[in-house]
Amino acid sequence: MGRKSAKIAVRKGAADKARGQIFTRALKDVFKASKGGSGDLANNFLLRVAVERAKKLNVPKENIEKAIKKGQGSDGVGFEDVCYEGYGPGGVAIFVETSTDNPTRTVGNVRSYFRKYDGSLGTTGSLEFVFSRIALFVIPKEAVRSEDDFTLAMIDGGAEEIELIDDHYEVSGHMSEFGSIQDKLMQLGITPDEASLVRIPLTKKELTDESALVKLENLIDVLSEDDDVVTVYHNLLDKED
Incomplete structure (x- = not known):
């Protein structure tokens, strides 16, 4: 991870x-x-x-x-979480998380974005074996007094990986351990910069066609800018890999 x-x-x-x-x-x-x-x-x-x-x-x-x-919901509007799965240009998998008060509007918008940039929406569960969901916490380095004690506490909380990157630690584990890791951080009096369940790709797709890459970037951008969209995930192979 x-x-x-x-x-x-x-x-x-x-x-x-x-x-x-x-x-x-x-x-x-x-x-x-x-x-x-x-x-x-x-x-x-x-x-x-x-x-x-x-x-x-x-x-x-x-x-x-x-x-x-x-x-x-104090404004009287109820929101529900709806996820959309599909493929962008070049067969890159895209998982879209939304929160909407009008699913009909949202799915219409999402479908139109995919169509505009040569992508296609799939059925629910079509990307089940493409992404895995993990618990991820980002903790500022200065919040950790003892790296050894911190590491042991995180492992005890269910973390599978603790990595120091520049000025912060990334702590990750199975999604089921989110609450346990959270509790350990609270016991240590540490508030992370980020704490969430994220999706990571189990397989990655290389895209060498520059035209397709531009369309993919545009698709991800327009999806991300939609008011109903919360997060967009993809499995494009990064050049750094």
Whole structure:
């Protein structure tokens, strides 16, 4: 797993090229965390992580509060999670996670994006053997007092891999161990920069056709920019691999 797997597996936003896109990505994380639990930061670990990250990115406080309220359904609108699976140009697998108050609108938009850029939507479960879901935590290096104690605690919590990369640790494990690893971090008094269940590709697809690559990039970008889309995963073979 580690750095490359997580980096290749997930494309958050349109490569975070612009400040507004960075804000959008952060607010989607806040919304998702709020929707999945309490709107109280003291009782929702993931929400606390998402809000702290949004603050570090200088997302306006009022925008963060709106995202929390939206996730709690305080505006009277109910959202449901819907996933879409398909293939982009060159046969690259694409997994799209959405949260929507109008599935008909969302599937129509997603299908139109795939068609526009020479891709096709598949049936639910068609990418079952392409992606694996793991628990991933990103912890700032300065939050760890003792690497040995931290490593032992993470292993005890169910982590399968602990890797120091530059100024942060990446801790990953089976998705079923998410809560256990989370509890260990809370016991240590550590709040990660990121905490989520992500999908990593078990197989990767090489794409040498430049025209197809451009279309794939455009497809991923337009999907990521859709208001209903939370995260886009793909299995494109990175040049660094």
